[in-house]
Amino acid sequence: MTITLVSVMVAVLIGGIEALGLIGDKLSLNGWFWDGVGILNDHFNTLGFGIIGIFIAAWVVSYAVYKMKRLDEFDVALSPKA
Numbered sequence: 001m002t003i004t005l006v007s008v009m010v011a012v013l014i015g016g017i018e019a020l021g022l023i024g025d026k027l028s029l030n031g032w033f034w035d036g037v038g039i040l041n042d043h044f045n046t047l048g049f050g051i052i053g054i055f056i057a058a059w060v061v062s063y064a065v066y067k068m069k070r071l072d073e074f075d076v077a078l079s080p081k082a
């Protein structure tokens with residue numbers, strides 16, 4: 001669940017940045033916001049490394065919660081045969 005949520009958030013973020021970049025370019029928009037979007041579009045490589053870090057952090061936090069709640073120690077009961 002955690003990795004799926006992070007994947008969706010990253011996809012929306014990347015798609016949003018790309019869409020805003022296209023809108024800003026086609027409409028020749030200026031200003032601090034559009035300059036920031038342009039900088040992000042120019043540095044997708046660096047943004048990619050950040051996304052890898054987000055995935056690693058999400059995995060580590062998910063693993064830690066899994067271990068702290070002891071979700072790996074519950075008993076699995078087999079249903080009786082009919």
